[in-house]
Amino acid sequence: MASDVTAAIDRIAERPMPVDPPAIEAEFLAIWRDASGSGYDQSSIRLRVLNFVAVGYRQEDAQRFDGTMQVLPARHPCRGILALGAGEAERLEASISARCWRLPTGARHMCSEEVRLTGRRDRAQELASALLGLLVPELPVTVWLMDEPDVDGWVAMDLLDVADRVFFDSAAEQDLASTYQRLLRAARQFELELSDLAWGRLSPWRELIAQCFDGDRIGQLDKITAIEVDFAREHLPSEALLLAGWLVSRLGLSLADLDVSSGERIRATLYARTRGVTVTLTPAGSAAPCAISELRIRTADVTISVAMHAANSHMHVREQWDGEPVHRTVASAPEDDASVITRMLDEFADPAIYADAVGSALALLGT
Amino acid sequence: MTISATPVNPLRAGLRIPRTPEPCALVVFGATGDLTARKLMPALYNLARERLLPAGFSVVGFARRPWTDADFRAAMREAIEKFSREPLQSDIWDTFARSLHYVSGTFGDIDGYERLGERLLAEDSAHGSAGNRVFYLATPPGAYAEIAHHLGEANLSRSPSGGWTRLVVEKPFGSDLESARKLDQSLGLVFRERQIFRIDHYLGKETVQNIMVFRFGNGIFEPIWNRRYVDNVQVSVAETVGLEGRGGYYDQSGALRDMVQNHLLQVLALVAMEPVATLTGEGVRDEKAKVLRAVKPIEDVDRLTVRAQYTAGAINGLRVPGYRDEPDVGDRSLTETYVALKLGIENWRWADVPFYLRVGKRLPKRATEVAITFRSAPLQLFREMRADNPTPNLLVLRIQPDEGISLRFGAKVPGTRMDVRPVNMDFRYGTSFGIEPPEAYERLLLDAMIGDSTLFTRWDSVEAAWEVLTPVLGAWAAGASPLHYYEAGTWGPDEARSLVERDGREWHRM
Numbered sequence: 001m002a003s004d005v006t007a008a009i010d011r012i013a014e015r016p017m018p019v020d021p022p023a024i025e026a027e028f029l030a031i032w033r034d035a036s037g038s039g040y041d042q043s044s045i046r047l048r049v050l051n052f053v054a055v056g057y058r059q060e061d062a063q064r065f066d067g068t069m070q071v072l073p074a075r076h077p078c079r080g081i082l083a084l085g086a087g088e089a090e091r092l093e094a095s096i097s098a099r100c101w102r103l104p105t106g107a108r109h110m111c112s113e114e115v116r117l118t119g120r121r122d123r124a125q126e127l128a129s130a131l132l133g134l135l136v137p138e139l140p141v142t143v144w145l146m147d148e149p150d151v152d153g154w155v156a157m158d159l160l161d162v163a164d165r166v167f168f169d170s171a172a173e174q175d176l177a178s179t180y181q182r183l184l185r186a187a188r189q190f191e192l193e194l195s196d197l198a199w200g201r202l203s204p205w206r207e208l209i210a211q212c213f214d215g216d217r218i219g220q221l222d223k224i225t226a227i228e229v230d231f232a233r234e235h236l237p238s239e240a241l242l243l244a245g246w247l248v249s250r251l252g253l254s255l256a257d258l259d260v261s262s263g264e265r266i267r268a269t270l271y272a273r274t275r276g277v278t279v280t281l282t283p284a285g286s287a288a289p290c291a292i293s294e295l296r297i298r299t300a301d302v303t304i305s306v307a308m309h310a311a312n313s314h315m316h317v318r319e320q321w322d323g324e325p326v327h328r329t330v331a332s333a334p335e336d337d338a339s340v341i342t343r344m345l346d347e348f349a350d351p352a353i354y355a356d357a358v359g360s361a362l363a364l365l366g367t
Numbered sequence: 368m369t370i371s372a373t374p375v376n377p378l379r380a381g382l383r384i385p386r387t388p389e390p391c392a393l394v395v396f397g398a399t400g401d402l403t404a405r406k407l408m409p410a411l412y413n414l415a416r417e418r419l420l421p422a423g424f425s426v427v428g429f430a431r432r433p434w435t436d437a438d439f440r441a442a443m444r445e446a447i448e449k450f451s452r453e454p455l456q457s458d459i460w461d462t463f464a465r466s467l468h469y470v471s472g473t474f475g476d477i478d479g480y481e482r483l484g485e486r487l488l489a490e491d492s493a494h495g496s497a498g499n500r501v502f503y504l505a506t507p508p509g510a511y512a513e514i515a516h517h518l519g520e521a522n523l524s525r526s527p528s529g530g531w532t533r534l535v536v537e538k539p540f541g542s543d544l545e546s547a548r549k550l551d552q553s554l555g556l557v558f559r560e561r562q563i564f565r566i567d568h569y570l571g572k573e574t575v576q577n578i579m580v581f582r583f584g585n586g587i588f589e590p591i592w593n594r595r596y597v598d599n600v601q602v603s604v605a606e607t608v609g610l611e612g613r614g615g616y617y618d619q620s621g622a623l624r625d626m627v628q629n630h631l632l633q634v635l636a637l638v639a640m641e642p643v644a645t646l647t648g649e650g651v652r653d654e655k656a657k658v659l660r661a662v663k664p665i666e667d668v669d670r671l672t673v674r675a676q677y678t679a680g681a682i683n684g685l686r687v688p689g690y691r692d693e694p695d696v697g698d699r700s701l702t703e704t705y706v707a708l709k710l711g712i713e714n715w716r717w718a719d720v721p722f723y724l725r726v727g728k729r730l731p732k733r734a735t736e737v738a739i740t741f742r743s744a745p746l747q748l749f750r751e752m753r754a755d756n757p758t759p760n761l762l763v764l765r766i767q768p769d770e771g772i773s774l775r776f777g778a779k780v781p782g783t784r785m786d787v788r789p790v791n792m793d794f795r796y797g798t799s800f801g802i803e804p805p806e807a808y809e810r811l812l813l814d815a816m817i818g819d820s821t822l823f824t825r826w827d828s829v830e831a832a833w834e835v836l837t838p839v840l841g842a843w844a845a846g847a848s849p850l851h852y853y854e855a856g857t858w859g860p861d862e863a864r865s866l867v868e869r870d871g872r873e874w875h876r877m
Binding site: 206207209212214217218250314316317319323324326329331332347353 | 374376377378379380381382383387388389390415416417418421422423456458459461462463465493494495497499530
């Protein structure tokens with residue numbers, strides 16, 4: 001797609017407020033009246049196509065929310081609401097602000113609104129109630145569970161009842177088996193549309209891998225003998241497991257034998273009818289910006305390698321048929337949370353594909 | 368949208384792009400030309416960088432200049448650096464450039480086509496493109512028939528290995544009904560209709576595509592999209608530019624052939640067509656063709672058309688020459704740079720609703736819009752109350768620039784009196800989605816490679832469009848309708864205003 005609106009951001013105001021939704025709404029109205037009448041920006045447009053709610057329990061979540069709101073509204077104009085259950089303050093506190101993006105053509109701005117609600121973690125119920133009063137009616141509600149996906153807890157507070165989509169990041173969890181199981185159960189029980197950022201980060205990988213089997217090459221899928229995922233973390237990251245799980249589920253492979261070494265290296269033998277396929281997940285260094293460093297798919301005829309070169313924001317595809325290897329490079333920078341959420345909001349969710357991938361990932365974990 | 372029948376790749380399920388081109392080779396005839404440099408190559412580069420090209424993909428440029436692969440790559444790199452919407456990144460360019468090749472030959476030289484065939488077989492082997500080929504004619508239209516003939520002669524119109532071949536041609540498709548039919552017959556000797564993709568880059572524009580979404584994806588508009596509620600429809604294309612080095616071509620063509628026969632009538636067809644049962648390429652193209660065939664024949668050319676030519680004037684504060692002073696234009700040229708038409712569509716939906724079309728060069732601003740004016744409310748309650756009534760509701764589909772849609776309606780002015788004032792409700796792509804739409808050529812090239820013909824013009828539409836304009840071309844050639852003049856920087860001749868004013872209407876202000 002073409003470039004986004006310019007990143008030039010002006011914050012119009014940041015004002016502490018009582019935690020009182022009607023007062024907050026009135027203050028927003030005042031801000032927009034001031035903005036249009038002050039000559040600051042005669043052509044600012046308040047746009048809201050979404051309620052974007054972030055909930056977190058750590059002080060640093062405020063910065064993560066801030067970082068996201070510097071990116072997200074330029075693509076999905078929204079009212080952003082942060083509910084932060086952190087700190088020691090006795091009373092709930094609120095502040096509001098607004099920021100604008102200058103559009104590429106002319107002097108027009110598009111502006112979004114932000115509300116921050118903070119209180120002690122044990123006052124999450126009150127935070128949720130205030131938050132519900134601040135949702136813009138008739139607009140979709142997206143909730144981002146920034147920390148541990150305490151789905152049950154937030155459902156209990158009615159927050160997820162109103163959510164159209166819930167974001168979380170399974171990559172932030174150590175115990176992947178437990179995380180996947182909990183989330184799948186919650187999705188079924190509460191009929192939630194769950195969007196895993198770890199899954200979202202796999203989109204470029206999935207697209208490039210799928211491309212290698214388009215058209216006449218589709219026959220190669222039946223000749224796959226090995227799938228090898230190298231991950232760049234000390235512990236097995238969710239992304240690597242989901243990528244392997246996705247391939248296993250889409251190829252309809254059944255698990256026959258599994259060797260898991262302390263959750264860090266996996267070697268599995270799977271079958272598609274009578275054909276054996278080995279799947280290995282192997283640590284290959286650590287501290288790279290992206291969790292997966294390389295994926296190799298071996299078939300009887302070709303070895304396909306897809307690798308992320310984070311330093312130069314590219315991905316490389318290498319195909320080794322009989323002759324000279326064929327290389328391809330595409331743009332693909334490692335994405336931060338804001339970029340992944342922004343992109344995932346553009347895309348249709350694929351809950352069944354994700355659920356299948358998670359199911360196969362759980363199988364690869366031996367659960 | 369239609370997709371060529373191929374086995375379903377299970378890895379595609381749930382992906383952002385559920386369809387992708389099969390591995391293929393794109394052959395560009397006229398590879399050293401302006402269109403290749405300005406549009407095609409930047410579009411291909413951006414498709415490559417966004418992972419939208421297939422894994423086995425190559426481009427083979429074909430032109431007269433005695434270039435090598437290296438020369439072609441160097442020229443295309445320069446073109447991308449100059450014209451791409453995204454800056455060139457060396458790493459991506461390096462692998463993209465490896466897929467670029469060049470074959471030197473003239474369009475009439477059969478040996479060149481044989482060398483091209485050999486090159487394509489080598490590409491099939493190196494990239495696994497399986498004999499799938501797109502031949503893109505980025506050449507003067509006069510070369511289309513010859514190239515198609517030689518492609519057939521060299522057995523390139525059929526894939527050697529069970530793959531597919533497609534031919535993409537740019538407008539104009541013929542210069543009148545007879546020449547268009549002749550060209551169609553020439554291409555038809557070598558390619559079947561389903562292999563021919565007639566590109567009209569207007570149809571790749573986001574707002575043009577959005578016309579269908581707007582009409583058929585919303586429940587509130589289609590019930591009023593007919594003669595009972597619509598007073599008139601205006602399709603306007605205003606350009607500030609003059610000829611931009613195209614004097615030789617334009618002076619032979621004129622605005623009617625260059626713009627009305629393709630862009631304006633295609634947009635009219637999208638606005639006026641019946642709903643499709645399914646969103647398939649053939650379904651959409653069937654309905655568009657039906658509308659064009661229902662256009663009432665223009666019998667009184669003098670009364671229903673206006674043609675004009677610009678004289679010297681000023682645009683955006685700069686003096687500009689008159690048309691006849693442009694390079695490659697004859698001193699006595701009678702070529703029209705402005706056209707206004709009144710058309711009618713003879714079907715149940717549109718009977719008696721006038722469709723006004725206008726297009727012109729050197730007008731005060733650049734804009735392309737479809738304006739649908741609705742009938743006024745049956746009872747003018749607020750006529751006596753300082754209202755601006757009768758100001759009818761107006762729906763404007765802005766195609767360029769600033770793509771979007773606006774709806775005008777009356778609203779009460781705050782206060783103790785019942786004053787009514789027209790206000791606009793605006794939707795803009797740039798603000799509601801926060802991004803600019805991709806270049807039309809990116810979408811169209813991708814669709815051609817995928818085999819989705821929805822946004823391409825089928826022969827029956829082309830033929831119907833020429834049939835609509837044939838009486839006009841004939842009358843104008845016979846001098847039946849005078850050529851008027853307008854000063855550059857104005858909205859066209861007075862006669863164009865009269866065309867709508869005598870119906871008690873006025874042109875929508877752009």
